[in-house]
Amino acid sequence: MMKRIAFLVLVTSxxxxxxxxxxxxxxxxxxxKAQASLGGEVFTxxxxxxxxxxxxxxxxxxxxxxxxxxIEAHDFADAVDAYRALGATVIGVSHDxxxxxxxxxxSECRSKFAVAADENQRIMKSYDAILAIDPRYANRVxxxxxxxxxxxxxxxxxxxxxxxxxxxxxxRKWAAQQKK
Numbered sequence: 215m216m217k218r219i220a221f222l223v224l225v226t227s228x229x230x231x232x233x234x235x236x237x238x239x240x241x242x243x244x245x246x247k248a249q250a251s252l253g254g255e256v257f258t259x260x261x262x263x264x265x266x267x268x269x270x271x272x273x274x275x276x277x278x279x280x281x282x283x284x285i286e287a288h289d290f291a292d293a294v295d296a297y298r299a300l301g302a303t304v305i306g307v308s309h310d311x312x313x314x315x316x317x318x319x320x321s322e323c324r325s326k327f328a329v330a331a332d333e334n335q336r337i338m339k340s341y342d343a344i345l346a347i348d349p350r351y352a353n354r355v356x357x358x359x360x361x362x363x364x365x366x367x368x369x370x371x372x373x374x375x376x377x378x379x380x381x382x383x384x385x386r387k388w389a390a391q392q393k394k
């Protein structure tokens with residue numbers, strides 16, 4: 215009984231502990247290059263190069279082939295045409311190695327968008343996207359980054375369901391403001 219109480223206290227303290235401060239709208243998006251895979255093909259993804267083409271939706275996810283991350287990858291794959299219509303590039307980032315992501319990019323991302331390997335967590339740390347309850351993994355955080363390199367939207371939730379809807383809404387609002 216005491217072990218169970220101790221476990222519950224530990225879990226409660228971890229969940230109630232201070233959350234990492236994600237980057238907020240208006241903040242500069244840290245530039246990065248990383249090995250990535252699109253449709254099983256490996257290449258070097260460069261945020262700076264992608265931003266020259268338009269906004270970027272950068273999303274962090276805990277681990278390839280887990281239930282929530284598979285749901286999220288399917289949702290982003292299903293919405294790629296909507297992102298492209300807004301001129302946006304989608305890139306997912308996790309701590310997984312590139313060999314894992316080669317498979318994930320084909321099966322779960324359906325060869326529709328790239329996923330990047332961040333084994334040393336350099337990118338995750340620069341975006342304050344480390345999962346507080348288990349720092350070996352990324353938190354589920356989505357950013358919309360304007361071509362000028364500033365974050366225009368951030369959404370954090372371990373539930374994968376609203377990341378696509380929310381980032382698309384943010385992109386639409388940003389695009390509308392650009393037309394004014």
